[in-house]
Amino acid sequence: MVSEIQAHDIGIMLYNITTTTLTKPQKRWQLAYLTIHFSNTLVSIAKNVVVSKKLPVSEIIASPNSYSVIKIIPQVACPKADPASGFSRVDQVDLIDTVETKDLKKLHKLGGVDGVAEALETDLDNGINDRDLVRKIWSEGEAFSDTTIIILLGCAALSLGFGIKEHGVEEGWYEGGSIFVAVFLVIVVSTISNYRQEIQFDNLSRISDNIKIDVVRDGRRQKISIFDIVVGDVAILNIGDQIPADGLFVDGYSLLVDESSMTGESDNITVDAVTNPFLFSGSKVADGHCRMLVLSVGMNTAWGRMMSSITGDSNEQTPLQVRLNKLTSSIGKVGLAVAFLVLVVMLIRYFTGNTEDENGKREYNVKSTNINEVFDSVTRIFSAAVTIVVVAIPEGLPLAVTVTLAYSMKRMMADQAMVRKLSACETMGSATVICTDKTGTLTTNQMTVTKFWIGLEYIERDSSNVIATDVLELLHEGVGFNTTGTVFKSDSGSVPEYSGSPTEKAMLSWAVADLDLDMEKLKQTSTVLQVETFNSKKKRSGILIRRVADNRMNVHWKGAAEMVLAMCSKYYQSNGCIKTIDSDERTQLENIIEGMAASSLRCIAFAYKKVQEHREDSTVYRTLSEEGLTLLGIVGLKDPCRPGAKKAIETCLSAGVNIKMITGDNVFTAKAIAAECGILELGRQDCEGEVVEGVEFRNYTDEERMQKVDSI
Structure with a gap:
């Protein structure tokens, strides 16, 4: 929000411009320059204001200077020991501490995995039932209510008032009205568009983060969202799965877990029922599969505690915004250089007597020109140079792109089939090659x-x-x-x-x-x-x-x-x-x-x-x-080809974007799917280097890979 000192300073500047003895064109150009400067000031201030929504405590982490929104995977937590809740035999603090410190002695005192499951009233074979599910979910509450940002346009009102006072209602509203329109377009429209864009991208992020995982409930294995996992759930983990909560190994085979996100090391850790039964959220299953008893979720997990100490950067720019800023900066620098050159040339011409006034007389004469005339002429020359700088500042370019993106996003959001593609649309605009998986991407993954x-x-x-x-x-x-x-x-x-x-x-x-x-x-x-x-x-x-x-x-x-x-x-x-x-x-x-x-x-x-x-x-x-x-x-x-995949590939190829398919399937299966999707032409003999197996590619030298990669 604009401070009283900033508003006062801007108001004084506006008053000086509207009351000094300048011509109307000079006043308008200077007002335009001030408007742009004022607009940039409001934009920078608006970017630093947090518009908070109703978020659970687990999603809002306070830092000294701002609020950083951090997505914690689950939004439920282990309830405290309460005889009425059915958890009287287990204490939340002890449970969390046991897992965090990997304390096997304390785990044995609790009766091991079976004892903890019994205390949580969880059947390790059949999981929890619907009645337990209602009892185990513990809401963390809401922390902040909606707030509204009000942008003050008092400076424009001052300009409007001074203009009407000096020139009357018929002509005096021009300057103030122009400032109102400019501020509205550059500030209000861009602020609203950016806000809506951030909200929509946040919704998209929630969709992409909404990973499904297998759990056993009521004796039935089913897929649920990681946001819905609760304490006492029995989760099924396979290779490549991200562990969604802290818990204990129930049973499984050859389980290796990559805890690099927690320890910073890339070594895989063996997890078993005897020496190391502890599993942590944020880790990833590198090999094997297992069943896991969930003990803590949300902010009580190791990942949640670690993320709570991280402050995110809420002003991170997209690649397109970075490019636009570079472009506008370059144009501004060119305009400044041209203005400086024009200023120097005009001053040289003036002081050498090569300029004439409206009556055809030389404007500057060392003997006859007084100091006031020299000052007025230099001011006029400087105003002309400033005009060039103002015209060269491309404020409309970022605004136009912002409005276009907002409109495009609104249209695309209406098409739910494209919702997952929005977050990558800017990056994909620069792509010349798309490397795609086969199963589940080009095909439906319905075997x-x-x-x-x-x-x-x-x-x-x-x-x-x-x-x-x-x-x-x-x-x-x-x-x-x-x-x-x-x-x-x-x-x-x-x-x-x-x-x-x-x-x-x-x-x-x-x-x-x-x-x-x-x-x-x-x-x-x-x-x-x-x-x-x-x-x-x-x-x-x-x-x-x-x-x-x-x-x-x-x-x-x-x-x-x-x-x-x-x-x-x-x-x-x-x-x-x-x-x-x-x-x-x-x-x-x-x-x-x-x-x-x-x-x-x-x-x-x-x-x-x-x-x-x-x-x-x-x-x-x-x-x-x-x-x-x-x-x-x-x-x-x-595994049939996905409907529309062939048409999409044809569109990409016609636009000059090459498609490369990567799969672990048999080479003949890969060729057949590639031909069915339009990556390879049907009935044509394979050209050398079009289809390459992984073993062959890994044996290439770096130079050979660079030579052959385009033809694959």
Whole structure:
């Protein structure tokens, strides 16, 4: 807000301009210059004023000079111990301190993970129920109410009053009215536009930050927003997931957590149920998967406490604003240089007697020109130079761009399909190449199994009766145990619900529908001993199980068909016979995989091996064998192209923006999808260097990469 001293000074300047003996054009130019200066002053002041909305305490962090809005992921917190609330056996402070210090002794005193879950009245298998959910949510309240910024235009009113007093109503309102219009356009319009733009970008940020995560509630695995996680939730974490709260490791396999955001180090930390069961928000799952019991959220988490000590910069400019500021600054400097040059030339011409007045006489004569005439002439020359500076200041450019962006944003906000693209629209305006993922970006990420092969035999849908019992049993184990997905059936016997990644859901729904898989019965038949989770380098996952009936141990592998096939020396036929894979049959199996991939299918293979425990010095060694496997089957999953993707790619290509697709799929699948989306031309022979596999690209030198990157 403008201070009384600033308003007084500006008012005095306006009074001096409107009452000095200058010509009307000179007054108008000087008033215009002052208006721009006054406008810039108000803009800079307005930018430093915080327009606060109704925000939870967890989102507003006070700093000495301003309020910085920080987004804390969850907006609920662990309730304090209260007998009426059902948390009488656990204290919030002890719980938070135990996790923060990684105090195993204190955790054991609380009864370990099971004891904490019991105190929180959480079932580790079925999660919390709806009644507990209402009780566990604790609102943090609101801290600030809406405020209104009032911009004072008193200086313009002073100018208007002085002008009417000196020149009358008919002509005296020109200067003051001009200032009113200029201030309104430059200040009010830009302020309102910037405010609305910030509000809209804040809404977009909330949408982009609204990540979905899997939790177990009422025995059902479901996706919820990270904003809705509460204390006592059992969350499911997989590779790449960001840990949304502080909690404890319940169970899982091969869990590595990247705590670089907390410690500043990039080393992955092993998390297990015995030596280190603690998980912190802000960290990321680098490998493995697990179930986590949520203990603290919001400002009570390690991430929340760390973020509360950080002061954000509320005046950060967008790339477009930075460029506009550089442009206006450059134009202003050029205008200043031209004005200075004109001032020097006009002064030289005046004092050398090369200028004439309205009557044709020389304006300056050393003998006859008095000091008052010299002063008036120099003032006139200086006013002309100042006029050039004023005209050169491009105040309308940022305003025009601001208004245009605000209008465009309003139009785009009406189209919800484009809402996620707004925050990157300025940056993408300078892009010449777009590198895009395939799955979920160019495709819909809605997987369905469309083809199934056992050995060299194609199996039609709903033909499980033609598959031998022992083969079907092994397929059930390979699909049902070697998965991070789940199947939920309600007591009413409705359609099963599938959870997990799109690939896992497609595999499970296919196995339930076509192979008569019953997950509940399957879990009772065997015990999981060891798991190797899927990673992008090996492109496969493995599991070791022991059957309850006969103690037989089987290793099951699932992954990219060409990689699993390379691990196999035998294959099953649908009738249960096992055959050795010779060179001809390996070629036929590879052709089957290539044929499905060329039809834009993702190929997944299943293989298994019967193994024995290895004992040395009373120590049992169990390994997931990767050699001499028996191939169980190959499935092809269809992931259709996203509607509109091909047209968007054509538009980009016609505008000179190149598209490069990056995927971890089989090279034939990648080619098929690229052709279907319009990145590669259908029916045309591949040009050298258009399709490059990761191994080949990594072997390039830096010079080779720069030479070949444009053609990929």
